[in-house]
Amino acid sequence: MTLYFACLLIVNIVIGLIMYRILFKKRRLFNDRFGMIMSMSISGILSLTIAMILQFLYADQIFMMMALTVLIGGGIGVLFGSLVKFQSLLAGFLNGIIGSLMGNMLAAVVKDPALCSLPASYLISLEENMVAFSLFGTLLVIMTISLVNYSLRV
Template identity: 40%
Template structure:
Protein backbone atom coordinates (compact mmCIF):
# COMPACT_ATOMS: atom_id res chain seq x y z
CA UNK A 1 0.00 0.00 0.00
CA UNK A 2 2.90 2.35 0.68
CA UNK A 3 4.16 2.12 -2.87
CA UNK A 4 0.79 3.24 -4.28
CA UNK A 5 0.71 6.24 -1.92
CA UNK A 6 4.27 7.25 -2.74
CA UNK A 7 3.71 6.98 -6.49
CA UNK A 8 0.44 8.96 -6.31
CA UNK A 9 2.16 11.72 -4.31
CA UNK A 10 4.95 11.84 -6.86
CA UNK A 11 2.51 12.03 -9.80
CA UNK A 12 0.56 14.84 -8.12
CA UNK A 13 3.66 16.94 -7.52
CA UNK A 14 4.79 16.28 -11.10
CA UNK A 15 1.45 17.50 -12.50
CA UNK A 16 1.68 20.60 -10.30
CA UNK A 17 5.22 21.36 -11.48
CA UNK A 18 4.18 20.94 -15.12
CA UNK A 19 1.21 23.27 -14.58
CA UNK A 20 3.55 25.82 -12.99
CA UNK A 21 5.85 25.61 -16.01
CA UNK A 22 2.96 26.11 -18.47
CA UNK A 23 1.55 29.07 -16.52
CA UNK A 24 4.99 30.63 -16.08
CA UNK A 25 5.71 30.44 -19.79
CA UNK A 26 2.62 32.45 -20.74
CA UNK A 27 2.34 34.82 -17.79
CA UNK A 28 2.68 37.95 -19.93
CA UNK A 29 -0.73 37.25 -21.48
CA UNK A 30 -2.60 37.37 -18.16
CA UNK A 31 -5.14 40.04 -17.41
CA UNK A 32 -5.62 41.23 -13.85
CA UNK A 33 -8.66 39.09 -13.20
CA UNK A 34 -7.32 35.92 -14.77
CA UNK A 35 -4.17 36.16 -12.66
CA UNK A 36 -6.28 36.22 -9.50
CA UNK A 37 -8.44 33.29 -10.62
CA UNK A 38 -5.55 31.12 -11.78
CA UNK A 39 -3.53 31.71 -8.61
CA UNK A 40 -6.53 30.97 -6.37
CA UNK A 41 -7.48 27.84 -8.32
CA UNK A 42 -4.04 26.25 -8.70
CA UNK A 43 -2.76 26.96 -5.19
CA UNK A 44 -5.88 25.71 -3.43
CA UNK A 45 -6.03 22.51 -5.49
CA UNK A 46 -2.36 21.62 -5.10
CA UNK A 47 -2.32 22.56 -1.40
CA UNK A 48 -5.30 20.33 -0.66
CA UNK A 49 -3.98 17.37 -2.63
CA UNK A 50 -0.40 17.56 -1.32
CA UNK A 51 -1.38 17.89 2.34
CA UNK A 52 -3.92 15.06 2.04
CA UNK A 53 -1.30 12.77 0.51
CA UNK A 54 1.35 13.63 3.11
CA UNK A 55 -0.97 13.10 6.08
CA UNK A 56 -2.04 9.73 4.65
CA UNK A 57 1.60 8.79 4.15
CA UNK A 58 2.75 9.62 7.71
CA UNK A 59 -0.34 9.24 9.94
CA UNK A 60 1.45 8.70 13.24
CA UNK A 61 3.40 11.93 13.60
CA UNK A 62 0.54 14.41 13.36
CA UNK A 63 2.15 17.58 14.72
CA UNK A 64 5.28 17.69 12.60
CA UNK A 65 3.44 16.79 9.40
CA UNK A 66 0.74 19.39 10.16
CA UNK A 67 3.30 22.17 10.58
CA UNK A 68 5.15 21.11 7.44
CA UNK A 69 1.85 20.98 5.50
CA UNK A 70 1.02 24.61 6.31
CA UNK A 71 4.53 25.71 5.32
CA UNK A 72 4.24 23.71 2.10
CA UNK A 73 0.86 25.28 1.30
CA UNK A 74 2.24 28.79 1.83
CA UNK A 75 5.22 27.97 -0.41
CA UNK A 76 2.95 26.65 -3.17
CA UNK A 77 0.74 29.73 -2.91
CA UNK A 78 3.79 32.01 -3.08
CA UNK A 79 5.11 30.23 -6.17
CA UNK A 80 1.81 30.34 -8.05
CA UNK A 81 0.93 33.83 -6.89
CA UNK A 82 4.20 35.56 -7.66
CA UNK A 83 3.52 35.62 -11.38
CA UNK A 84 1.53 38.80 -11.78
CA UNK A 85 1.07 41.33 -8.95
CA UNK A 86 0.30 41.79 -5.27
CA UNK A 87 -3.37 40.81 -5.55
CA UNK A 88 -2.61 37.35 -6.88
CA UNK A 89 0.18 36.98 -4.30
CA UNK A 90 -2.21 37.62 -1.39
CA UNK A 91 -4.86 35.30 -2.84
CA UNK A 92 -2.34 32.51 -3.46
CA UNK A 93 -0.76 32.59 0.00
CA UNK A 94 -4.06 32.77 1.88
CA UNK A 95 -5.86 30.07 -0.10
CA UNK A 96 -2.84 27.76 -0.10
CA UNK A 97 -2.64 27.90 3.70
CA UNK A 98 -6.39 27.42 4.17
CA UNK A 99 -6.53 24.44 1.81
CA UNK A 100 -3.49 22.86 3.50
CA UNK A 101 -5.28 23.07 6.87
CA UNK A 102 -8.41 21.55 5.33
CA UNK A 103 -6.45 18.71 3.74
CA UNK A 104 -4.85 17.87 7.09
CA UNK A 105 -8.32 17.73 8.69
CA UNK A 106 -9.67 15.44 5.95
CA UNK A 107 -6.71 13.08 6.32
CA UNK A 108 -7.13 12.82 10.10
CA UNK A 109 -10.87 12.09 9.78
CA UNK A 110 -10.16 9.44 7.15
CA UNK A 111 -7.66 7.71 9.43
CA UNK A 112 -9.88 7.88 12.52
CA UNK A 113 -13.62 8.68 11.98
CA UNK A 114 -14.30 8.84 15.72
CA UNK A 115 -12.85 12.37 15.82
CA UNK A 116 -16.02 13.84 14.35
CA UNK A 117 -18.30 11.64 16.44
CA UNK A 118 -19.07 9.18 13.66
CA UNK A 119 -19.85 5.65 14.87
CA UNK A 120 -17.53 4.07 12.31
CA UNK A 121 -17.51 3.18 8.65
CA UNK A 122 -18.50 0.15 6.62
CA UNK A 123 -15.30 0.28 4.57
CA UNK A 124 -12.06 -0.74 6.24
CA UNK A 125 -9.19 1.67 6.89
CA UNK A 126 -7.13 0.42 3.97
CA UNK A 127 -10.00 0.89 1.51
CA UNK A 128 -10.58 4.44 2.77
CA UNK A 129 -6.89 5.27 2.35
CA UNK A 130 -6.70 3.89 -1.19
CA UNK A 131 -9.95 5.59 -2.16
CA UNK A 132 -8.89 9.01 -0.92
CA UNK A 133 -5.48 8.72 -2.59
CA UNK A 134 -7.13 7.95 -5.94
CA UNK A 135 -9.65 10.71 -5.29
CA UNK A 136 -6.84 13.26 -4.84
CA UNK A 137 -5.33 12.15 -8.15
CA UNK A 138 -8.75 12.57 -9.79
CA UNK A 139 -9.22 16.08 -8.35
CA UNK A 140 -5.78 17.19 -9.50
CA UNK A 141 -6.31 15.81 -13.02
CA UNK A 142 -9.74 17.40 -13.52
CA UNK A 143 -8.56 20.76 -12.17
CA UNK A 144 -5.48 20.79 -14.40
CA UNK A 145 -7.58 19.99 -17.48
CA UNK A 146 -10.07 22.76 -16.61
CA UNK A 147 -7.31 25.31 -16.05
CA UNK A 148 -5.53 24.41 -19.28
CA UNK A 149 -8.75 24.73 -21.29
CA UNK A 150 -9.04 28.35 -20.17
CA UNK A 151 -6.32 29.32 -22.63
CA UNK A 152 -8.50 28.06 -25.47
CA UNK A 153 -11.76 29.66 -24.38
Protein backbone atom coordinates in the same frame (compact mmCIF):
# COMPACT_ATOMS: atom_id res chain seq x y z
CA MET B 1 0.36 0.95 0.55
CA THR B 2 3.27 3.29 1.20
CA LEU B 3 4.43 2.90 -2.39
CA TYR B 4 0.94 3.81 -3.63
CA PHE B 5 0.86 7.03 -1.60
CA ALA B 6 4.43 7.91 -2.58
CA CYS B 7 3.56 7.46 -6.27
CA LEU B 8 0.44 9.61 -5.92
CA LEU B 9 2.46 12.28 -4.15
CA ILE B 10 5.02 12.30 -6.95
CA VAL B 11 2.24 12.42 -9.58
CA ASN B 12 0.64 15.45 -7.90
CA ILE B 13 3.95 17.27 -7.55
CA VAL B 14 4.84 16.59 -11.20
CA ILE B 15 1.42 17.80 -12.36
CA GLY B 16 1.85 20.99 -10.36
CA LEU B 17 5.35 21.61 -11.72
CA ILE B 18 4.25 21.01 -15.32
CA MET B 19 1.34 23.43 -14.90
CA TYR B 20 3.62 26.03 -13.33
CA ARG B 21 5.98 25.74 -16.29
CA ILE B 22 3.10 26.17 -18.76
CA LEU B 23 1.73 29.18 -16.88
CA PHE B 24 5.19 30.71 -16.50
CA LYS B 25 5.66 30.67 -20.27
CA LYS B 26 2.24 32.28 -20.83
CA ARG B 27 2.21 34.66 -17.85
CA ARG B 28 2.14 37.77 -20.07
CA LEU B 29 -1.07 36.61 -21.77
CA PHE B 30 -3.47 36.69 -18.84
CA ASN B 31 -4.78 39.60 -16.81
CA ASP B 32 -5.12 40.16 -13.07
CA ARG B 33 -8.51 38.51 -12.78
CA PHE B 34 -7.41 35.28 -14.44
CA GLY B 35 -4.21 35.29 -12.40
CA MET B 36 -6.19 35.60 -9.18
CA ILE B 37 -8.59 32.79 -10.09
CA MET B 38 -5.75 30.61 -11.32
CA SER B 39 -3.62 31.04 -8.21
CA MET B 40 -6.58 30.49 -5.88
CA SER B 41 -7.88 27.37 -7.57
CA ILE B 42 -4.58 25.64 -8.24
CA SER B 43 -3.00 26.39 -4.87
CA GLY B 44 -6.13 25.36 -2.98
CA ILE B 45 -6.72 21.99 -4.57
CA LEU B 46 -3.06 21.06 -5.01
CA SER B 47 -2.18 21.85 -1.40
CA LEU B 48 -5.28 20.00 -0.15
CA THR B 49 -4.33 16.85 -2.01
CA ILE B 50 -0.63 16.98 -1.14
CA ALA B 51 -1.39 17.59 2.54
CA MET B 52 -3.87 14.71 2.64
CA ILE B 53 -1.44 12.30 0.98
CA LEU B 54 1.42 13.37 3.26
CA GLN B 55 -0.79 12.80 6.32
CA PHE B 56 -1.64 9.32 5.03
CA LEU B 57 2.01 8.63 4.28
CA TYR B 58 3.46 9.81 7.60
CA ALA B 59 0.74 9.05 10.13
CA ASP B 60 3.07 9.02 13.13
CA GLN B 61 4.23 12.65 13.21
CA ILE B 62 0.95 14.57 13.09
CA PHE B 63 2.22 17.96 14.25
CA MET B 64 5.36 17.93 12.11
CA MET B 65 3.39 16.93 9.03
CA MET B 66 0.79 19.61 9.70
CA ALA B 67 3.46 22.31 10.00
CA LEU B 68 5.28 21.01 6.92
CA THR B 69 2.13 20.83 4.81
CA VAL B 70 1.12 24.37 5.81
CA LEU B 71 4.53 25.58 4.64
CA ILE B 72 4.23 23.56 1.43
CA GLY B 73 0.72 24.91 0.79
CA GLY B 74 1.85 28.49 1.36
CA GLY B 75 4.81 27.87 -0.95
CA ILE B 76 2.55 26.52 -3.67
CA GLY B 77 0.32 29.58 -3.34
CA VAL B 78 3.27 31.97 -3.50
CA LEU B 79 4.69 30.11 -6.49
CA PHE B 80 1.50 30.33 -8.55
CA GLY B 81 0.49 33.74 -7.22
CA SER B 82 3.82 35.31 -8.12
CA LEU B 83 3.06 34.88 -11.80
CA VAL B 84 0.84 37.98 -11.87
CA LYS B 85 0.79 40.61 -9.11
CA PHE B 86 0.93 40.94 -5.35
CA GLN B 87 -2.82 40.56 -4.87
CA SER B 88 -2.82 37.18 -6.58
CA LEU B 89 0.27 36.20 -4.59
CA LEU B 90 -1.59 36.97 -1.37
CA ALA B 91 -4.71 35.12 -2.50
CA GLY B 92 -2.68 32.11 -3.59
CA PHE B 93 -0.75 32.09 -0.31
CA LEU B 94 -3.91 32.17 1.81
CA ASN B 95 -5.70 29.56 -0.30
CA GLY B 96 -2.64 27.33 -0.18
CA ILE B 97 -2.59 27.51 3.62
CA ILE B 98 -6.34 26.92 3.88
CA GLY B 99 -6.15 24.02 1.42
CA SER B 100 -3.35 22.35 3.35
CA LEU B 101 -5.23 22.74 6.64
CA MET B 102 -8.33 21.23 5.05
CA GLY B 103 -6.24 18.35 3.68
CA ASN B 104 -4.85 17.71 7.16
CA MET B 105 -8.33 17.72 8.69
CA LEU B 106 -9.74 15.47 5.98
CA ALA B 107 -6.91 12.98 6.45
CA ALA B 108 -7.43 13.01 10.22
CA VAL B 109 -11.14 12.24 9.82
CA VAL B 110 -10.47 9.49 7.27
CA LYS B 111 -7.92 7.88 9.60
CA ASP B 112 -10.11 8.27 12.72
CA PRO B 113 -13.84 8.58 11.92
CA ALA B 114 -14.68 8.96 15.63
CA LEU B 115 -13.52 12.59 15.40
CA CYS B 116 -16.79 13.44 13.65
CA SER B 117 -18.89 10.92 15.58
CA LEU B 118 -19.08 8.59 12.61
CA PRO B 119 -19.91 4.94 13.35
CA ALA B 120 -17.10 2.57 14.23
CA SER B 121 -17.97 0.44 11.20
CA TYR B 122 -15.99 2.88 9.04
CA LEU B 123 -12.79 1.71 10.76
CA ILE B 124 -13.14 -1.66 9.01
CA SER B 125 -12.59 -0.11 5.60
CA LEU B 126 -9.87 2.33 6.67
CA GLU B 127 -7.38 1.47 3.92
CA GLU B 128 -10.10 1.49 1.28
CA ASN B 129 -11.16 4.97 2.39
CA MET B 130 -7.58 6.22 2.35
CA VAL B 131 -7.06 4.91 -1.18
CA ALA B 132 -10.39 6.28 -2.37
CA PHE B 133 -9.87 9.76 -0.93
CA SER B 134 -6.31 10.05 -2.19
CA LEU B 135 -7.32 8.91 -5.67
CA PHE B 136 -10.30 11.27 -5.66
CA GLY B 137 -8.03 14.15 -4.64
CA THR B 138 -5.64 13.36 -7.46
CA LEU B 139 -8.54 13.28 -9.92
CA LEU B 140 -9.66 16.68 -8.63
CA VAL B 141 -6.15 18.03 -9.21
CA ILE B 142 -6.15 16.67 -12.76
CA MET B 143 -9.60 18.15 -13.47
CA THR B 144 -8.68 21.55 -12.01
CA ILE B 145 -5.39 21.71 -13.90
CA SER B 146 -7.17 20.66 -17.10
CA LEU B 147 -9.79 23.39 -16.70
CA VAL B 148 -7.15 26.06 -16.05
CA ASN B 149 -5.16 24.83 -19.04
CA TYR B 150 -8.30 24.86 -21.19
CA SER B 151 -9.11 28.40 -20.11
CA LEU B 152 -5.74 29.52 -21.45
CA ARG B 153 -6.75 28.40 -24.93
CA VAL B 154 -10.19 30.01 -24.98
